[in-house]
Amino acid sequence: MKWLLPFVLNALALLAADYFLDGMHLSGIGSAILAAVALGLVNTLIRPVLILFTLPLSVLTLGLFILVINAVTFSLASLLVPGFRIDTFGAAFLGAIITSIVSWILNLLFKEE
Secondary structure, rough: OOOOOOOHHHHHHHHHHHOOOEEEEEOOOHHHHHHHHHHHHHHHHHHHHHHHHHHHHHHHHOOOOHHHHHHHHHHHHHOOOOOOEEOOHHHHHHHHHHHHHHHHHHHHHHOOO
């Protein structure tokens, strides 16, 4: 059951971002859990490649371009999951930031010793 907790916490973070943003839409908790799984896969498989290819730009912007990469991976995950829709790049950008912050807070609260 230890492997299930991060997905549930990330799904809750996605639902929080959905609540705060008009440009992000989740159809329910099932879509949120699938979106959390998709985000995990995209962040594990595709994000490192994107970071490697954009490394010079990331260095030039002092790492701020990583936020753009996070928005791109967030949008890509929304393309993979039915019931998870992002309308604009701005919504993806803010959704990635809100999801990261809420997920970080939830992981601190439910941290296993």
